[in-house]
Amino acid sequence: MQGITSLLERIGRGAGKVVGILYQAGRESIDQVVKNILPFMAFIAFIIGIILKTGVGDVLARLLQPLANNPIGLIIMSLIIGLPVLSPLLGPGAVIAQIIGTLLGTQFASKALPAYIALPALFAINPQVGCDFIPVGLALGEAEPETVEVGVPAVLFSRLITGPIAVIIAWIFSVGL
């Protein structure tokens, strides 16, 4: 009899733990949606609505088009966004990458840009990723101040080389899209 009760107790405890973890996971995901995703969607929807309705989007898209519709243009785009002076300014919250991405998205939706451009474009709009965050990121990794002094320019210079390389690799991998 005692064996059965302890078994039942163990099952109950285990199930309770799993349900607790799942429930907590659900709570976290709803939190993330409400705090991070929905506000950005509201912001994007507002901007896209105005861009589409006023025709500003066509003008912007026409400006981006010569850069976005060929490999050389995308490489040039990644070089500009990856410039060590610009990249830390364009980084915060990935807002710039998200807006350019959404603008290009409207061009894919209308088939003005072919689908195989999408992969290299994802890298061309994002060579600045995390460039605003280098000192904080290194501090999170418990880096010495000297490492931060060397690390900031090292990462910024590296992006000038690896930004265009990323676009080229993505271009190769976009075969068949």
Next chain:
Amino acid sequence: MDVLVQAAVWFIGLFQKGSEVFVGLVTGIIPLVIVLLTAFNALIALIGQERIDKIGEAAGKEGFQYMPLRYLVLPVVAVFVLTNPMAYTMGRFLPEKYKPAFYDAAVSFVHPPLGIFPHVNPGELFVWAGIAQGVTTGYGEAETAALAVRYLIVGLIVIFIRGIVTERITAFLWARRAG
């Protein structure tokens, strides 16, 4: 009077268009993201931090053969489990000279998985979703799925190259500074 009415219609139209876009985003993206986020949040809670720390300790070793561990396995596991921005804390297991390169590899991996694993960086979902949403509208779901997989694969290659290049540049700058 007609002009006023037309102006009003045009004005409200700006926001009606926005509301259509908003509804599309909410019904198209949010439900899937919520379920995926819940699944991965639970998985991460079950795996636990201690097991990840062990990989970090191994990745700090000297030598060429540890590069894939340092700039591929560690950043991927760190971003997947700890997510942005806590992933960068894994740098604490590495020698100082490797920390900038590890940060570069890790931070470059916070977007490529978004098409399949949005939990790594839900706040910056639109780096992926902006383009993906357009591709889905123009070319269909299957095309977007193919794009998501390729984005992840190219991301893996790119972070490995970034790790190596940044490690070299860091060594160069460090030597110049000392000399």
